[in-house]
Ligand SMILES: [Zn+2]
């Protein structure tokens with residue numbers, strides 16, 4: 001059965017703090033370079049964005065296409081408790097219906113692609129059901145806007161609509177091993193999406209899902225998320241969760257990190273006087289009631305965006321330098337996409353790039369990376385370990401995940 005790489009949560013240029021290059025032609029080109037076949041439109045309740053989506057031909061049931069990239073309608077909504085929900089819709093007419101239903105409860109539906117809606121999670125889930133859409137909490141564990149930041153369990157948020165929830169989006173600071181420590185999530189499919197605000201190759205599809213699907217239609221995607229008819233997620237791919245900016249509990253002013261025990265003893269106040277923000281690790285520790293994985297759970301592959309591997313290899317400070325761009329473009333042109341370069345290509349065949357880049361890709365595949373965890377709003381840091389350096393225990397434990405995608 002064909003395998004489809006999908007990034008189902010991004011934001012358009014009509015959301016707050018997004019790049020004005022988050023338009024459909026750019027997304028189509030950049031997704032193809034990354035190796036992503038199916039992209040969520042994001043922001044599909046926004047009038048102008050929806051009008052732009054409408055200019056695309058419907059290439060299959062509920063799927064809109066530009067060249068080789070396919071789009072499915074998605075939107076993120078913030079509810080009355082500040083919880084974010086991801087919704088995946090079956091058609092433009094259903095998006096119009098949902099828009100009409102939430103419009104009276106939203107003051108910013110036409111100014112922000114991610115609207116605030118003055119409704120509970122349960123009310124929004126009911127509307128999603130009415131529209132034949134899929135819904136689940138977005139980046140469920142993050143402080144500020146994650147479902148578990150405000151609720152102890154799914155039912156606290158979705159009440160009598162809980163059974164309709166079909167997935168949970170893990171967010172950048174969590175992975176499968178962390179999320180499966182909460183028993184109520186075992187029946188749900190895990191989604192790993194980028195939540196990208198710009199089309200740069202280290203943002204778009206920095207996390208994605210690989211689904212077994214016959215072809216790309218809404219119906220097939222729905223079956224894959226519900227794991228019906230032999231379809232389903234085959235792999236979750238994402239950043240090392242330590243890289244996320246809310247991975248550990250830390251002070252939001254000086255970023256000093258604390259264990260859960262220390263946080264409680266210090267009453268969530270840092271020694272500098274700043275507030276300690278609870279990290280994803282500590283939140284999951286509080287909620288944890290199991291340590292197993294359900295049978296259906298696919299493997300989680302930890303990934304570093306290729307542009308960042310190149311940046312680390314060349315020792316530049318940003319991915320936006322000529323050197324990094326040149327090496328990235330050369331590799332992507334040679335192999336067709338970033339995913340192919342990172343996971344599926346025989347390394348010896350790589351040509352036309354700096355030897356340091358080739359070596360760094362190999363080190364990444366062998367799991368020779370060191371991750372310093374983030375917290376309190378500060379991203380974690382990643383380093384490629386030098387050949388002669390001994391591996392820290394923490395990095396060694398990640399090694400087993402760095403297998404070729406072809407193995408699955
Ligand atoms: Zn969000």
Ligand SMILES: [Zn+2]
Nearest residue numbers: 251254270272
């Ligand atoms: Zn502090």
